[in-house]
Amino acid sequence: MSISKPSIPKGTRDFGPTEMARRNYILETIKDTFRLFGFQQLETPAMENLTTLTGKYGDEGDQLLFKILNSGDFLKQVTVEDFAQGASAMLPKVSEKGLRYDLTVPFARFVVMNRNELVFPFKRFQIQPVWRADRPQRGRYREFYQCDADVVGTDSLVCEAEILLMIKRVFTAFGLTDYTIKVNNRKILTGLAEVIGVPGKEQELCVAIDKLDKIGWEKVKEELLNRGFSGEAAEKLAPMVARQPDGNAATVVFFSELMAGSEIGTKGVSELVEVFELLNTLGGDDSFIQFDPMLARGLSYYTGAIFEVKVNNVQIGSVSGGGRYDNLTGVFGLPDVSGVGFSFGVDRIYDVLNELDLFQDLSQSPVRLMIAHFGEEEMRYGLRILSKLRNAGISSEIYPEQAKIKKQFAYADRKHIPYAIIVGSEEMKSGKITFKNLKTGNQETLDFDQVLARLA
């Protein structure tokens, strides 16, 4: 008798009709843009072999993977010795599949498996849920959607410029007017490490720099010193950190001088300049785009351009980001595949649009008309009208049971259905249709064709 209350797992969500309408609006807008730029859609399975997934995201990432217990007697391979050694020794024997953690690794796996059939440069987009056994917080879930687009098999900077254009197109479509696309280049960060006298340590440099927004320069400096950087190196960094954004052209000049002693840093700056030029030729400009030499993200695999998009004046982290990588498929035995990709954070975009109240009347029911009736016989008469309406392409429904007219109207009201037809004995006798506008309360007696004209 004690039936427990239903619930859903931690960090997961249901999407009701209103949320689905809004999510679909977001996804359709994004897909539309991807297709316009020549990307093709790909889907991969929710589960991958654990060997495909492990080792790709670092030790912490491996811990965040959801593993799937083997079917049947999942303990049959486990020995007492395995058990004594603990979870990590047992894992490969009880689980050989896991849920995908992102879309990039499955994509790399797909490219390698299909390298002979694919047309390169291969431009694909992929919108699917991914799973992480993280501890949920606001805007962080255990099941969430990623929405990736990548171009692999070319190192043309045209791709970078196009990505910037796609981001701008999508955000414009959403009605967002106050956002910033931050761009940088990994090579500039590498050059930076050389220039301040810590060549090869850009990884550590970036991890610290990345926190600049959050914890401020003093704390970052502290962390750098803790990581074994000299005070001299930190001092050299200070003027760059203190620099206020003063336009991309000025930042470029500043950094090309700074990078003069670093070959790779100079290359990074010139790549960035070329992206700006290509963007211009493609009909875009650098409004909304900010060259931020301190931007660092996903360092483990980005090798060229880096992007990150933030919507200003909302309490939500980055809503989109990406970059170029030189070796996507190397771990699967296919070296030298360069690519560039980026991703929209659908859940966060949802929250942003919600917070800024930028969803248009998506709450509106797609149903345009409901037939109300006064009894069994009237309902059957109404069914014939309903069929004619649907044949004419009008999204419509009939109140399917006997109820007070008041209740029928209340139903239409709650579903925001704008029009109603009322069927009673009078209408059946005259053959005319009583057509009511539920917003204005205005009611008229019409022929069927006139009804269609009203709904046109």
Next chain:
RNA sequence: GUGAUUGUAGCUCAGCUGGUUAGAGCGCUGGUUUGUGGCACCAGAGGUCGCCGGUUCGAACCCGGUCUUUCACCCCA
């Protein structure tokens, strides 16, 4: 994974230092009005106070555990 935090009606929340039958607003159902929704008025339904255990004559309130929520760290979308 570490440290905090939250949970009372469908929703948002009251509920005093432990003390009878746990409240409000909104929503819901019905009626005023057996062919006309939104407004108004009237009536009604709905809660094992997250769950399990403990302390007590007595627990929504105190204690322990567990799940959930939110937050910081870690990491990230």
